[in-house]
Amino acid sequence: MYVEHDKRLKDIDFDILHLSKKIPSRYQGLKVCDDIMTFDIETTSFFIDKNGQPVPYDYNNPGMLLQGKQKMERGGILYHWQFNIKDNHFTGRSWEDLLLFIKDLHKCCPARKFIYVHNLSFEFGWLPNIISFSEEEDIVLAREAHRVMSAYSKQYNTEFKCSYYLTQKSLDKWGQQLGLPKSKELIYNKIRTPLTPITPEELHYCFVDVDIVAAGIKKFKEKYKHVYNIPLTQTGEVRRELRKVYKNEFDFYETCRKLQPSSYRIMRWMLSAFYGGCVLVNPTFKDERICGPFIFKDLSSSYPWVLISERYPLTRFVKVRKKSLFKKYMEDPDKTYMIDFYAEDVQTRTPCLFLSSSKLTETDEVKTMNGRVATAKRFRVVLCKPDFELFRKCYKADIDINYIKISDLQYLPDNFRRFVIEKYGEKTKLKHSDPEIYQNSKQIINALFGINCQKLITDTICFDTDHQLEDGTPAPWYVDPLTEDNFAEALHHVLYNENGTAKKLYTATQIGIYCTAYARQNLWYGVLGEDDEGNYNNVDDVIYTDTDSVKMLRSAEAEEVFERYNKIVLNKHKEIAAQLGIQLEDLSPLDDEGVSRPIGIFADDGSDCKGFKALGAKKYCYRDGHYKLKLTVAGVPKDAVVCLNDDINNFKDGMIFKAADLYAAGLKQKLAPLYIADQRPVQFPDGYKSIEKYAICMVPVDYTLSKSYDMYSTPEDFIKILYGNRNIPQLFRYT
DSSP states (O other): OEEEEESSSSOOOEEEEEEOOSSEEEETTTTTEOOOOOEEEEEEEEEOOSSSOOOOOOTOOOOGOGGGGGEEEEEEEEEEEEETTTEEEEEEEEEHHHHHHHHHHHHOOBEEEEEEEHHHHHHHTTTTTOOOOSSOOOEEEETTTEEEEEEETTTTTTEEEEHHHHHHOOOOHHHHHHOOOOOOOOTSSSEEEOTTOOOOHHHHHHHHHHHHHHHHHHHHHHHHHHGGGGGGSSSHHHHHHHHTTTTOHHHHHHHHHHSOOSSSSHHHHHTTTTTOOOOOOGGGGTTBBOOOOOOEEEEEEEHHHHHHHHHHHOSOOOEOOGGHHHHHHHTTEEEEEEEEEEEEEEESSSSHHHHHBBGEEEEEEEEEEETEEEEEEEEEEEOOOOOOOOHHEEEEEEEEEEEEEEEEEEEEOOOHHHHHHHHHHHHHOTTOHHHHHHHHHHHHHHHHHHHHHOSSSEEEEEEOOOOOTTSOOOOOOOEEOOTTTTTHHHHHHHOOOTOOOBBBOOHHHHHHHHHHHHHHHHHHHHHHHHHTSSSSSTTTTEEEESSSEEEEEEEEOOOOHHHHHHHHHHHHHHHHHHHTOGGGGGGOOOOOTSOOOOOSEEEEEEOOSSSEEEETTHHHHHOOOOOOOEEETTTTGGGGGGGGTGGGGOOOOOEOOOHHHHHTOOOOOOOOEEEEEOOOOOOOOTSSSSSOOSEEEEEOOEEEEEOOOOSSSHHHHHHHHHHHTTTOOOOOOOO
């Protein structure tokens, strides 16, 4: 039986709203509960040993995770759950208890209920044990399999919503900001069952999780007046703001509608020209410890800057059929183009490689480093104008143009550009004086990229507990792919609401393509360091780049490059201020300490680096100004730097970050979820027999560093291709 800690469920006075049919919401005409409800579970991961007994993961026996004969059966069980409803706590120990609670909650409150879960993706991996989510009116929204944003059960008129997608914050960070710091976490792989006693300290930990979410959602309710009105995601929050910004911009709404791709073929062609952030390591520096001195530069709000400073293709791209007209349109300053071409006898001109091989078609003898093109006999690719101009700077090649498509360049609406500048100013000025507005503005600034680069027409991610593979294996997650046959229907859903009214769209694919391309072009200004004579002053000294940052060896020439770029940006500030009728100071707001922070410039990132070493994209370590070793490796906790034993030379190919070492040091380990849809009952030593069919086993993960040289076995091979027999200047590169 579940426990009612503060107040009995039937004694709660639920706040029920009968919504008008006129409200702009998918909940119009419904009865909804306007109370804050939060939910969380505690689970145990286990393995089955050769005697059929459930045992925890043994860090001294990594063979437990091996495949084949040594593979052990894995599983998971729930041992505790907790609810917070209007600051009243309810807990239970089993799925039977939870199902009874949900049924009782539905009896006491039959209106539509909204239950927030932080990282719903995890809880949803277990909920099908008691809720099928397979009825016709059940709705599961997910961006990809197992990545759940919301899940609605018609049977219990309950919608589970993920608070992580709304905040983009860990529960630890969210709790700290709310003044509710989390206590020490429960050990995930200690064998616990619903029969295991829970200490008062453990119960407190359980309550803190749901209390943090409840306190956080309370602030959102204060902002949006009602729980049902809270956006589903952080980008949804920004859309609310943009509705105000674009309130009277009916022409721009119509423009974005017209810019949506009219066919599946056109959509695929346009997406082939979309590239994300530019993360690369100069292969001539790979696996080397570099002592500097260094320049570490960041582009200040790179994506927001290009949204206000650049012109975008705001008419449909139209194919130019006559080759005699290519040059005319490609040189027209008021037009832009996307170009489909063949490149032959391709040879990089720079050690930093620009073009990703993932976008190439019809390839012949393409050689890469870290997935970027170094040389090729031939390939076909589609690039937008800024990327094509960079391609010509970075490669020698014979080019045969298939065709180009052109569009007219225009600035994004003035109201939108003023809005971006306003939010940048708030983020800069109010970090300490008004943390709440600062956080909101920071989130909006960060989410603007996602809004403008969102893929509106996508595959459909489906969930159905009855779905199986041909061999009968349960496969509740599957994809209904976007094809030529269903494209028209998918496009209709993007353009129109259920009642047939036109949706208000704020972006289109080509805006996202150019947003990232302009930002890349700005980054590569610093990477290349091109002067008026066409010489590249920086590129041999660049060590590492990541979307909006450059890490390189210090030189007077490099400093001049960044100063020259910043002068261009500051002159652009004057032009923008005049266009928008704003003060020039709005583009260079003062921070809390009275320091001017111009948007769009290359600024020092504040690092005092005493040594740097990179193996590849998102794989580097360095010593800070206090000679403390720091680590950045995608998929590895930063605390894993202890595995290097304070020796930067240990950061090398084949080095293994062992979960066992982190566990021994009392640090968090990287855990990977194993999703189970057919778990068998398991008998535990305390007499409990599990009932879970759906479960998640969290397994610790080791990470092995790899230099990923692709087609070249060593940097020396690459250098020979790039430079022939001439030497690269050393410039005190080694310690």
